[in-house]
Amino acid sequence: MANGITASDPVVQRFDRVDALRGLALVWMAAFHFCFDLANFRLTESDFYRDPFWTWQRTFILSTFLLCAGAGQAIATHRGQSWARFWRRWAQIVGCALLVSLSSWWMFPRSYISFGVLHGMAVMLVVARLSAPLGRWLLPLGLLAMLLPRWLQDPLFDTRLTNWVGLVTHKPITEDFVPVLPWLGVMWWGLAVTQWLLHHRPQWLGGASSQVSAGNSGDNHGLAWRALVLLGQWSLSFYMVHQPVFIGALMAWQQWLGPRPLSP
Numbered sequence: 001m002a003n004g005i006t007a008s009d010p011v012v013q014r015f016d017r018v019d020a021l022r023g024l025a026l027v028w029m030a031a032f033h034f035c036f037d038l039a040n041f042r043l044t045e046s047d048f049y050r051d052p053f054w055t056w057q058r059t060f061i062l063s064t065f066l067l068c069a070g071a072g073q074a075i076a077t078h079r080g081q082s083w084a085r086f087w088r089r090w091a092q093i094v095g096c097a098l099l100v101s102l103s104s105w106w107m108f109p110r111s112y113i114s115f116g117v118l119h120g121m122a123v124m125l126v127v128a129r130l131s132a133p134l135g136r137w138l139l140p141l142g143l144l145a146m147l148l149p150r151w152l153q154d155p156l157f158d159t160r161l162t163n164w165v166g167l168v169t170h171k172p173i174t175e176d177f178v179p180v181l182p183w184l185g186v187m188w189w190g191l192a193v194t195q196w197l198l199h200h201r202p203q204w205l206g207g208a209s210s211q212v213s214a215g216n217s218g219d220n221h222g223l224a225w226r227a228l229v230l231l232g233q234w235s236l237s238f239y240m241v242h243q244p245v246f247i248g249a250l251m252a253w254q255q256w257l258g259p260r261p262l263s264p
Helices: 016-040 052-078 083-107 117-151 180-200 208-213 220-233 235-257
Strands: none
Touching: 016 052, 016 220, 016 235, 052 117, 052 180, 083 117, 083 235, 117 180, 220 235
16 A cells, blocks of 8 residues: 655654554555455455455455555645655556556456556545645545445446446446545545644654664564554555465465365
C-alpha cells in the first residue's frame, strides 16, 4: 500500500504511530494473502469470496490502509510537500498498479484486477490532495461517499471502463475491486481526523519509536515496534514483493515435494 509521504526536510520527525499502524496492517494483509494462496493452490479449503470470516477481514485491512493513506496526505500537506514530490510518488503507485494488472491477468485471465487497491489509491490520493483544504467538511463528505453506492446504482457503471466509480448494480468478477466510492470516504476520514490531530494532539501521532530506542535495545517489545515502523515506511515495496514470494514458494513446494490435493 502507499506510504505516508513526508516533507523533503530530513530533520522533520516522522509520525511513528502512523507508520506502525500501516506496518501492522501489512502484517495482517500478508497473513491474509498467504491463506488465500493456500486455498488457491488447493492446499486448504476456504471461501474467500463469500465467507464473512474472510470478507470482513479484507474490509478491515483495506480500511486501515486507506485511513493511513489519508493520514499521510494530511501530514504531507501540513508540512508543505510540493506537487512535484507528490507526483513522483503517485507515478510509482500507478506503475505498480499496472504491474498488478498484468500479473493478475497472467494468473487469473477471466478475473484479473482492473481496478484494485493501488488503482483506487492512485485516483483517491489526487482527490484527497485537492480536497485537503476542506478540513472538517471532509467528515460529512466521507460519510456521503460511503452511503452513496447504497442509494444510487446504475447499469452504466457495470463495465470495466466505468465500474471504478463504484455505483455498480453488482460486484464485478475480479480478484480485487476497490472503487472510488465508497472507499474515498474512508481516506477522507483519515485525512480529516489527522488534520485535527496535527493541530490539537500531534503527540498522539508520533515519537513512540524514538522513546523506545532510548530504552533497552534488547527489549522484544521495542524491537517489534521498530520493525512495524520500518515496515510501514516501506509499505509499497513490501506490497509488491510479498505475493510473488509467497506464490513462488508454494509453486516450488508443489514442484519439488509434490502437491497434497484436498480429499473429495
